[in-house]
Amino acid sequence: MTAATPPPHDGPPPHDGPLVVQPLKRRHCAECRCGPLPFLVMEEGAPRCLDCADLGHLVFLPRGVTALTRRARAESGLSAVVVRFHRRRGRYERQGVLVEEAALARAEERCLADAEARRRRRERDARRRAAEDVRFTAAFAAEIRRLFPGCPATRAEAVAAHASVRGSGRVGRSAAGRALSEAAVASAVRAAVRHVDTPYDRLLMEGVPRHEARRRVRAAVDATLREWRTANGA
Template identity: 45%
Template sequence: MPDTESESPFIVFFSKQNEKCSRCSRPIMQGALLCVYRNHKLTCTGCEGLGDHLLLPAGDVALTRRATKHSNVAHPVYSPEKRRNRYERRGTLVEAYALQLAEAECEADAADREVKRAKDAVRREKMDQEYIAVFAMRIRQLYPSCPEGLESEIAMHACEKHSGRVGRREAAREELDDESLKLAVRAHIRHTETPYDKLFERGYKKEQARDAVIDIVNRVERKWAAECLDNAPPPRMPA
C-alpha cells in the first residue's frame, strides 16, 4: 500500500470489484471509492465521513494545494497500476466549499501564474540544455576517440525528457557520475553498432540479446575510450 503524509489509518482506493462495507453492510460497487485499512478491512466513504466530499482529479497542482489547505479533511485517492507495479495517485477528496474557494483563488491569479509558468519553462529549458552540454562534454572526456559529434547525440538521447533513461534519473542529475555516462554510451553502442535490435525480432529475450552482443559492445567501448593518436604526444626516440 502507498505511504501517505496523512495519519489516517486507511487508504482510499477505486474499488476493483463489487464489495461490501464492513460497518454498514452497504454495497460498494466496482469503480466506486472505498477505504482500506492496514488490516484489509473495507469501509465505504460515508462511514469514514467522506461521503459528501468531492473528488478533485490529479493534475492541477495549484488547485489541489489550495483545496487541500481549505478543507478540514482532505484525503488522497489511489488506484493500483499493475503494469508499473505501483500505486498511482488519482486525485484528492476535499470538501465542496474548499474546492469552490480554491477555484476562485486560481481564477483570480490565473494570469500571473501563466506568466510564471512561462518563465519557469524557459528557465528549465535553459538548465536542460546546459545539463546536456555538460553530459556531452563528459562523454568526450571519457571517450576521446568516439566519432565526432556523437557525444551530443548520445547526450540528447540519454537526457530526453520523460524518457526515464539514465540521463533523466534524479541521481544522475544531482551528481553526474562516470557510471551514468558509461551506461548511456554502452546503450548507444548496443543499439547502433550491434545486431541487438534484430535479435529481439528473432525472439531473443532482453538478457539473451545483451549477452549475445556484449563482446562487440566491450570492443567498441574500448576503442572509443582509447586516446586519439593525433592527440598523443610524439614518441621519444631511443637514446
Template identity: 55%
Template sequence: MQLSTRVRTIAETLVSRRGRVSFLEVLVELGWVHQKNVDSWRRGELDPLSKAVSVDDDKLLEAAEVFRLWGGSGFNLNTAPHVSATRDRRALRFTADRDTEWVHLRCSKADARPATDEKVPDLVVLEAREEFRCEECGSPDEWLMMDAGAAICMGCADLDHLVFLKAGNATLSRRARKESGLAAIVVRPDPRRRNRIWRVGILVEPAALDRAEQQCLDDEELRARRRVKDAERRELLDEKFMGQFAVEIRLLFPKIPAERADAIARHTALRGSGRVGRSAAGRALDERAVRHAVVASVRHEDTDYDALLMKGVPRQEARDRIWQRIDEVLTSWS
C-alpha cells in the first residue's frame, strides 16, 4: 500500500473515533515510533523524539505533507506544540537542530473540540528503584521526577507538599484527583522489561484527599482505612520536634495565626517525609530552613501557584507571578 494511502486511512480511522487526530498519532500507527517512546518523550526522559524514530526526514516530510493536504480538505487544521509532563511544561522538541512545525499538526472535525485544545499531560513521578539523590540539591528521596534529563527530588519539583495515595481504590483515587488542584501520577519502572512502567498511585494535596475520603465515608472499608491512617499518622508524628518548630515559626513571624504555625510544624514533623523541616538544618531549627518551610506553605496555600502549574505555566514564571503575594503574606505576619 502506498504511503499516501496508509496515512489517509489511518487518519480517517482515528478522526472517526473521537473527532480529531494528530500527526504524531499517525506516526505511532504507521509503526515509525513506538508509543512507549512517545510516553518517555512526554515525561522528559527522551529528547529529542527523533532519536527513537525508525525512518529518515524525507519519509517524515512526505507523510506530513499527505496529512496536511488530507486535513486541509474538510477539517480544521492547526498546529499546537506538544508539552511535557514535567514541572516546566515546556514545548517538546522533535529534532535537536531545527523547528519541525509539521510534527505538531492536528486536525479536527468542524463540530469537535478544537485540535489545538490539547489536554495538558499529567505530571509523572517515578518511584526510585534504588538509592537516589537529587541532581539539583543532592538530597535523598523515594520518588523522583525527570526534568530536562536530570532526576530531581520532590522538593526541587515543588511537589513535596503532596501526599501519596496508593492505587487500588478507583473511586477514592478519582475523587482525590478531581479535588486536587495539583496532582501527579506515580509510576514504578518494571525491572524486568525496559521502558515498561506500572502505575502505583497518585500524589495529591492533603486537603483534597481528606475531602475525597469524606465523600466516601459511607463505605465501611474506607472508615477502617481512615482509622488505620490516623493511627499511622500519630505514630509518625514527632510531637517534640513539632512543638519546637512551631515556636521557631512564631519567633520569626510573631503575627502568624497560631493554628497556621502549628499546621506548618505538623506538616514538617512527619518522620520520613523528606520535607525541609526533616533535613539536618531543619532538625537543628536553622532559621533558613524554618523560613523555607513557611514560604513553601504560603506558596501552596495562599497563592494560585499550584493552579498555574496545572495550566502548564513554567515553574519559574509561576514563581515570579506569585512572589509579590508571598511577600505580602510574610510581611503581614512579621
C-alpha cells in the first residue's frame, strides 16, 4: 500500500498510540470469535475485540466536550482514540476516546467544579452589571433634570430607565449616551415625549409614514421641551 492509498474501510489509518475503530460492517474478533464488534482493534491485519486487545477495561467517551476529553485522557494511564470511516468524505473521523473509568470520573468532577466556578462568576458579573446599570440610570435621570429642570422627576426616571436598558441599542447605550452628552440625553427625552405625549404612535398605526408622523407632532414635542427647560415647567 502506497502513502497515497487510503486504508481499508475497517482498517485504522496511521496513528501513534492505541487506535480503536467503530466498524461499518459486521466484524468478529479473529482471536475469540465474539461479535459483531462495536469496537475493534486491527492487529496484523485482523480485527480484535477490546478484551483481546487488552482495552476491555476502558469506557467510551463520545466527542463533544473538549475540556472533559482532555482531562479524561490526562487522568487516564491508558487511553485510545476511536475513529469511524466516513464513506462520503473518504476518510476516518474521530468519534471519541476510550479512557479508564476512574479517570473519567475524576475528569467529570473537575469539570463540574469548573462549571460551578463559572456559575458563581456569572452571578458576580450579573450583580456588578446590575449595580452599574442602577448608577448609570440615576446619572442619566440627573442629567435629564439638569437639562430639563421642569421635567417631572418621575418622567425623568422613566425616560432614563427606558433609554439605558443594557443591550437595547437605545440612545442611552450608545457611546454618546454612556458619556451623558447633552445631545444624546435630549434625544432620549424628545423621543419619550413624542411617544408618550403626542398621537405619534397612533399615526404610525394608521399607516402614516414615519417622517410625516414626526412632522405632524413636532410642534407639540417642541412645546413640551420648551416648557420643561424652565424650572417652573412642572
